[in-house]
Structures are given as C-alpha cells and as structure tokens.
Amino acid sequence: MKELFALASRQLGRKKLRVFLIVLGIAIGVAAVIGVTSLGEGIRVQAVEQIKASHDLTTIDVSAGVEEGSVTLITASKLKTIEADERVLFVAPYVKDSYVTQNKTYLAVKGITREYRRVQSNLELEKGDWFEEGKKSTEIVLGYDVAKRLAVIEDLGIGDEFSAKIRLYGEEGRPKDKTAVFKIVGVLKSSGDEHDNQVLVCIREAMELDEKDAYDGAFVKVDDPAFAASVREKIEGLGLTAHSAQDVIDEVNRLMVAITLVLGFFSGISLVVGALMVVNTMIISVYERTKEIGLSKALGASDFDIMKIFLAECVIIGVIGGIFGDLLGIGFSMLINIVGKPFLVSALGAELGAGLQSGSITVITPWILVAGFAISLVLSIVSGLYPARRAARLNPLDALRQI
Amino acid sequence: MTVETKDLTKYYWMGKEKVVALDGVDLKMEEGEFISVVGPSGSGKSTLLNVIGCLDAPTKGEVYLAGWKVDYRNKKSLVRLRRKFVGFVFQTFNLIPALNAVENVEYPMYFNKAGRSKSERRENAMKLLEMVGLEKRANHLPSELSGGELQRIAIARALANDPKLILADEPTGNLDSRTGESILNLLTRLNIEEGKNIIMVTHDLESAKKMGKVIQILDGRITDK
Numbered sequence: 345m346k347e348l349f350a351l352a353s354r355q356l357g358r359k360k361l362r363v364f365l366i367v368l369g370i371a372i373g374v375a376a377v378i379g380v381t382s383l384g385e386g387i388r389v390q391a392v393e394q395i396k397a398s399h400d401l402t403t404i405d406v407s408a409g410v411e412e413g414s415v416t417l418i419t420a421s422k423l424k425t426i427e428a429d430e431r432v433l434f435v436a437p438y439v440k441d442s443y444v445t446q447n448k449t450y451l452a453v454k455g456i457t458r459e460y461r462r463v464q465s466n467l468e469l470e471k472g473d474w475f476e477e478g479k480k481s482t483e484i485v486l487g488y489d490v491a492k493r494l495a496v497i498e499d500l501g502i503g504d505e506f507s508a509k510i511r512l513y514g515e516e517g518r519p520k521d522k523t524a525v526f527k528i529v530g531v532l533k534s535s536g537d538e539h540d541n542q543v544l545v546c547i548r549e550a551m552e553l554d555e556k557d558a559y560d561g562a563f564v565k566v567d568d569p570a571f572a573a574s575v576r577e578k579i580e581g582l583g584l585t586a587h588s589a590q591d592v593i594d595e596v597n598r599l600m601v602a603i604t605l606v607l608g609f610f611s612g613i614s615l616v617v618g619a620l621m622v623v624n625t626m627i628i629s630v631y632e633r634t635k636e637i638g639l640s641k642a643l644g645a646s647d648f649d650i651m652k653i654f655l656a657e658c659v660i661i662g663v664i665g666g667i668f669g670d671l672l673g674i675g676f677s678m679l680i681n682i683v684g685k686p687f688l689v690s691a692l693g694a695e696l697g698a699g700l701q702s703g704s705i706t707v708i709t710p711w712i713l714v715a716g717f718a719i720s721l722v723l724s725i726v727s728g729l730y731p732a733r734r735a736a737r738l739n740p741l742d743a744l745r746q747i
Numbered sequence: 748m749t750v751e752t753k754d755l756t757k758y759y760w761m762g763k764e765k766v767v768a769l770d771g772v773d774l775k776m777e778e779g780e781f782i783s784v785v786g787p788s789g790s791g792k793s794t795l796l797n798v799i800g801c802l803d804a805p806t807k808g809e810v811y812l813a814g815w816k817v818d819y820r821n822k823k824s825l826v827r828l829r830r831k832f833v834g835f836v837f838q839t840f841n842l843i844p845a846l847n848a849v850e851n852v853e854y855p856m857y858f859n860k861a862g863r864s865k866s867e868r869r870e871n872a873m874k875l876l877e878m879v880g881l882e883k884r885a886n887h888l889p890s891e892l893s894g895g896e897l898q899r900i901a902i903a904r905a906l907a908n909d910p911k912l913i914l915a916d917e918p919t920g921n922l923d924s925r926t927g928e929s930i931l932n933l934l935t936r937l938n939i940e941e942g943k944n945i946i947m948v949t950h951d952l953e954s955a956k957k958m959g960k961v962i963q964i965l966d967g968r969i970t971d972k
Binding site: 642649 | 822829
C-alpha cells in the first residue's frame with residue numbers, strides 16, 4: 345500500500361502544475377461548501393443562543409392530552425406523580441375561566457399558585473398587593489389592560505368590590521349561572537404578554553367557584569435544562585401534552601439544517617467542476633501513459649494493478665484537495681464573517697443585530713471540516729474510476745505499439 | 748525451459764483486408780537455447796514474440812511454455828505466466844520516466860512480490876544493475892542516461908522476476924553498432940552464464956548468425972535458410 349502511494353506520488357510529482365491546478369479546483373469547491381455551511385451553522389448557533397437567552401429552558405408547559413378524541417385531564421394525582429420526580433423542582437398548575445360583570449364586561453380569569461408567579465417572573469405589581477385566600481369577597485389582581493378597561497368602563501379601582509356571573513354547565517349541559525363578589529386588591533405592571541388581559545385569582549378559590557377538579561394547565565419547573573427532555577417524556581407518558589422552549593430550538597435547528605443543506609448543495613455545484621477536472625486530467629494522463637500501461641502489463645501487471653495505480657493518484661489528489669479545501673474554507677468563512685457581519689447587523693437593525701455583534705456569524709465545527717475532506721476524497725476517487733478502468737482495460741499490445 | 752508452438756496462426760483485419768501475421772508456425776526450443784528470428788518488416792516476427800510472451804492471442808494453434816499449454820482465454824493465467832516465465836526487452840527500451848534506474852528494475856517485482864520484502868527487492872534490483880554494469884547509475888532518471896545504458900537497464904528489468912525466457916524485440920535497433928554489440932554480448936552472457944532461454948527478433952542476419960540458432964520468417968512462415 346505504502347509503495348503504491350509512493351509510486352503514485354512519483355507519477356504526480358512529474359506534473360506538479362497540473363496537480364496543483366486540479367487540487368486548487370477541488371479546494372475552491374470544498375471551500376465554497378465549507379464557507380456556506382459555516383455561515384448556516386453560525387446563524388443557527390446565534391439563533392439558538394438568542395432563544396436560550398430569552399426563553400426559560402427549565403420550564404415545561406403542560407396541557408391536557410388529546411389523543412384520538414379522548415382527553416386526558418391534568419388531575420391533582422397526575423401532578424403529584426410529576427412533582428414526586430426528584431428532577432422536578434416544583435409544579436405550578438393553573439385554571440382558566442371567564443367571568444362576566446353585571447355591565448357585561450368579560451373577564452378572562454386565571455387561577456394561579458405562588459409557584460406560578462415564580463415561573464412567570466415578569467408578573468410585577470404596579471400598585472396594591474397580591475390576593476389573599478379566604479377573604480369574604482374573593483380577592484383578585486388585574487392585568488394592566490384589564491385594569492385600564494375596568495377603570496374606564498365600570499369605574500372600578502383598587503379596593504373596589506364588584507359582583508360577576510360565572511356560567512357553569514350542569515350534567516345535562518344546561519347552563520347554570522352563579523354570582524360571586526370580587527375585590528380588586530392589585531394591578532400588574534404591563535408584562536407585554538397574555539397577562540395584561542387576564543385577571544388573576546388564587547387557584548383554590550377559582551376551582552371552587554368553577555366547581556372544577558382538574559387543571560387547565562401547569563408549568564413544570566426542572567432543576568436543570570438537561571433534565572427537561574426526560575421529564576417531558578415522562579409527562580407525555582402520563583398522557584398529557586408538554587411543550588418547552590426546546591421545541592422552538594428544535595424547530596430552528598431543523599429549519600437551519602434544511603437551509604444549510606440546500607445552500608451547501610448549490611454551492612457544491614462548483615465541486616462538479618472540480619470533479620470534471622479530475623476526470624479530464626486522469627483521462628489525459630491515461631492517454632499520455634498508454635505505452636507505460638502496456639509496458640506494465642507486459643512486465644506482469646494485472647488489470648487490477650493498473651487500476652490501483654491510477655486510483656492511488658486520485659486518492660492523493662483527493663487528500664491534498666481536502667486539506668487545502670479545509671484551509672481555504674476556514675479562510676473563506678473568516679472572510680464571510682468580516683465582510684458579511686456588518687452587513688447583516690445593519691440589515692437586522694439594532695435590536696437583533698446587537699446579538700450578532702458580539703459573536704461570529706460563521707461557525708466551523710470539526711464535523712464540517714471532516715465532511716469537506718471526505719467530499720474531496722470521495723469526489724476524486726469517483727472521478728478517477730472511469731479513467732482508471734479505461735487504463736486497466738487497455739490491450740497491452742495496442743498500448744505498447746503507441747508512439 | 749522449453750518453448751513449443753504448434754501450427755501457430757494469427758490473422759489481423761486491417762479494415763476489410765485480412766493480414767496473415769503467422770501462418771502455421773511450428774517451433775521447438777530446447778532448454779538454454781538462443782534463437783534469433785530474422786525476417787523483413789511485417790513478416791510476423793514481432794507477432795510470434797508477442798504470442799509466445801502471452802501479450803497477444805493466436806487465431807489458431809497452441810503454445811507450450813515449459814510443457815504447459817497456454818490458455819489464451821484466461822486473462823488471469825496469462826498475467827501469471829508473464830510474471831513467472833517471461834521477461835521482455837523492447838527496441839525502444841520503454842523505461843518509466845518517473846522512476847530512476849534501480850526503481851525501473853524493481854518495477855516488475857512490485858507486481859510479483861513473491862514474498863520478497865521491499866528491501867529484498869531493492870537489493871535484488873541493485874544486484875541486477877551490477878550485473879549489467881550500471882550500479883553507479885542506480886539513482887539516475889532515464890532522461891539522464893544514454894541509449895546503451897537504458898537498454899542495459901531494460902535487460903536488468905527483464906530479469907527482475909528471474910524468468911526462464913527472455914523475449915527481445917530488436918534490442919539493438921535503436922543503438923549504434925558498437926553499443927548494439929555490447930548489448931548482444933550481454934544477452935549471450937545471460938544465455939551462457941545464467942542459462943536463460945532467449946528469443947531475439949532482429950533485422951541483422953550477420954550478427955544473428957553469431958548468436959546460435961537462426962530462424963527466418965517470411966510472410967508468417969518459417970523458411971529454410
């Protein structure tokens with residue numbers, strides 16, 4: 345084997361310029377693929393980092409499971425099972441309902457626990473206090489927008505009490521209304537999400553008013569992001585539906601991998617040029633060495649021996665092309681970063697761009713380099729197959745006769 | 748080694764024209780013989796050599812090498828026979844330009860390692876170079892050597908796998924007469940000292956006569972004198 349490559353490198357050594365040109369051709373193709381792939385990878389990493397920064401990866405969002413029409417409710421016993429898991433820090437269930445004031449203002453109500461406030465850390469009071477359980481009239485905290493609406497429409501503020509109707513459905517599905525008295529004890533700062541339009545109430549009181557014994561949803565907090573996936577599987581094993589920020593990350597990963605593959609594929613077209621160069625050069629080489637091939641056969645070489653010599657030359661070209669392709673690819677990727685980053689940052693605007701500013705928009709992983717090298721090698725060998733076969737099949741006599 | 752051909756016949760088609768290269772050649776070569784084949788161009792001398800050397804297949808007839816019938820349809824066995832029994836010397840030397848002298852001699856051993864290590868093969872090749880008196884040129888490339896030197900190296904190469912039969916196709920054809928003579932002396936030495944069977948194709952009847960048995964070929968047939 346070593347001798348085979350020694351022989352092949354001697355043959356290549358005689359036409360250095362030609363070899364240099366093919367290697368360059370392949371290397372440019374490989375570098376283009378590496379550059380594009382590293383850009384895709386870089387953007388993917390950036391996107392995932394941004395998601396990680398803005399999402400809580402230790403929280404799993406649980407809702408009732410629906411499978412083939414049957415619904416699995418979030419019951420207290422199921423939550424207990426989840427909470428018993430040592431990887432789980434706590435469970436924060438909630439219930440949802442809507443109440444109607446006497447002036448027909450609909451209120452989206454959410455019954456929550458203390459733990460819920462730990463998960464939704466953006467819930468801050470603008471004024472007043474959090475509700476307390478067991479008061480004569482049920483204490484509630486208003487979301488920012490709800491508070492504004494109630495103040496305008498019904499002239500209600502902190503400390504005011506009002507009564508509202510709760511519509512329940514009996515066994516036969518017949519509606520049954522129930523009236524309760526509420527006291528506004530606090531108003532939230534604007535959170536910029538659904539809580540602005542919600543009325544928060546203690547979960548036990550909400551369930552009592554609604555006559556519910558299952559939860560509408562729950563947040564499960566785990567100790568470490570690493571546990572999220574396995575805990576989530578366990579929750580799904582109970583028949584419930586679970587989501588986490590990991591879903592978003594997975595989505596981004598899938599999207600970016602698809603984009604990168606498509607871009608890589610098209611930039612890989614330049615590799616076809618490289619491959620054709622190898623085919624062309626090797627065919628020329630077979631012509632030039634026709635006599636040598638005939639001679640080798642006369643001296644005892646088998647068809648396979650001839651094929652091996654030519655393929656060994658292709659392997660050498662592929663290896664050198666792969667190494668140079670990787671180096672050139674690293675350079676190309678750096679160039680994209682230097683030239684492309686300011687452009688991207690300005691295009692994305694200050695907010696999104698700021699995240700990019702610090703990092704690099706291209707990332708080269710060892711995997712990319714290995715792939716680049718492998719592409720070059722496989723390409724060279726595949727391109728060499730036809731010329732090598734052609735060489736191997738030459739009739740020794742015809743080959744020797746050629747001048 | 749004995750070489751025998753029976754009714755050896757070979758046709759070529761040049762377009763629509765049938766060319767008879769060999770026309771029923773019966774040849775018998777005893778152990779240690781030196782046969783010179785003479786005849787005009789196109790008489791079929793080279794074809795005879797190529798068929799015996801397992802490079803070309805006859806249209807009809809048989810060849811026996813050391814008593815074994817050559818099966819021309821079996822490509823693998825042809826390769827084996829070439830490796831084991833035959834060494835070629837060509838008019839145009841045919842050394843590989845990328846390889847130096849000793850590497851050229853070593854080249855056939857690469858295809859027929861026969862259990863020899865790389866260093867053993869190199870040693871072997873150096874000995875053969877010594878035998879043809881060119882050990883000092885071992886590291887020279889073909890482009891740096893004279894015609895006579897190239898042909899000596901080619902002869903050393905023909906001996907690489909220690910074949911019993913050397914087939915030389917006009918080995919002196921591209922050399923001046925003095926150099927040619929030294930090549931002929933070398934071949935004679937191989938015949939006498941090493942006991943090699945040698946079949947040499949040549950134009951030169953005068954020198955052929957000095958070398959042992961002479962066969963004349965005309966229009967693909969052996970003629971008497």
